[in-house]
Amino acid sequence: MSDVGDAGYDELLEAIDAGDGYYLECENEHGSLPPRRVCPHCGSTDIKEVSLPDTGEVVAHTTVHVPTPRFSEDAPYDVVIVDYGQVQLTGQLAGADDDIAHGLDVTVQLGEATKTGEPVVTFVPAET
């Protein structure tokens, strides 16, 4: 792959890194993530950016032991799907106990792949 970025996606990562994460919401309150011109759930083209809530909830979890080459120096690592209500976001989980419970509240930030330095959407347990 070249060094050329991915418009829409890169801006979201930058916003997450700045603590200003967002998602896209259509007129029918369906959430999705950029780049989108059409709501994937209802076809609406009336889409606007909405701030991502401060915390989301873990709804699925796995520990990956056999990685792709990009993450060869990070395995085993945890991957979770986090529900924010209107939208879900997938990322790695850092700083959590081994026994990860469904329903864990997390906040999102950027980590990186050790081998490549590429940014990785990463969740950490929310401060209580």
Added chain:
Amino acid sequence: MGHPRVAGVGLTHFGKHPERTTRDMFAEAGLTALDDAGVDTDDIEGVFYGNFIGEVSEDQGHMGPISAEALGIDAPATRIESACASSGVAVREAIKNVRSGESDAVIVGGAERMNNLGTAETTASLALAADDLYEVRVGITFPGAYALMADAYFEEYGGSREDLAHIAQKNHENAVDNEFAQFQYEIDIDDALDAPPVAEPLHLYDACPVTDGAAAAVIVSEEYAEDNDLDIPVRVTGSGQGSDNLALQDREYLTQTPAATNAADEAFDDAAIGPDDVDVAEVHDCFTIAEVLALESMGIFDHGDGINAARRGDTLPEGDIPVNLSGGLKAKGHPVGATGAAQIAEMTRLLRGDHHNSEYVSDASVGITHNAGGTVASTVVHVLEVDQ
């Protein structure tokens, strides 16, 4: 117009054949299918060919013409890519082509070469079926994606790794006498439970192997069969296809696969049957949990009730509805682009009586095949029926 008939089928051995090109494997499977069918090569009017990662594993795109020339066929040839459902979609296009009257005889199949790549490259190649931006870039692997679904399933419906181990044990046992299968050996529950983790809660024996192989089937119209005095007992009476959001995070469900529900509903309507009419099934068990999701989403079992179907005995060879008598992807192997066509080959032989496990379905008249791409973002279901 009558239903298209499966005139002949062919398979290569599924296993580790890293030195074999896809064009050679498809030639072997295709020539076997043509011979089995008794159909002359010159009568073939179209080639439909499934392949997933040819650009990665063989530096080869544009594989349609290669698949045709491998068989000595001079006819329009198209490669179809739909991840692990590539040749299931190819079968569907072949069926539609014959049903429309465009062609009287076509050949369909697929091939995949995977073992010439290393484990890391293979893992990366399979992840091409996932969403690059939102899944692959955070480290989701193909097993990892199914692990997330298994984890969510356990949370919502219950179930355990031991339930999944019974599925692996069943499918391994079904493959013991399958000469085309990658794993012709039995495992026990402890083997599965004690195996190393791939992506928890899935361990090694929850996962299908990395496989090289090819499959093919010759599909003809009923008129062609009559005109050529061909006695072909198996016909395709239903075909359906469904899609879903590619990334798991964008779906309404993590524990259901509506693309399979939509495909099955369409195929069952097409064949004028319901899930209760199904006697035997070959489903896409790339991971043990996938067999559960497939059976539940097609209405064979209620949601939450499929997880221990193998453990109860329902899906064993002697059960009410034997599932994956071939050994499934789990034990027969999963040469990605060949799998959908291989399911048609196995089901055809099961129904017409020349499969190593046909004895268990001697009274069966209706079989279904379920072929899924990615985390079931693409699904194709076919209904096959046999003349009694």
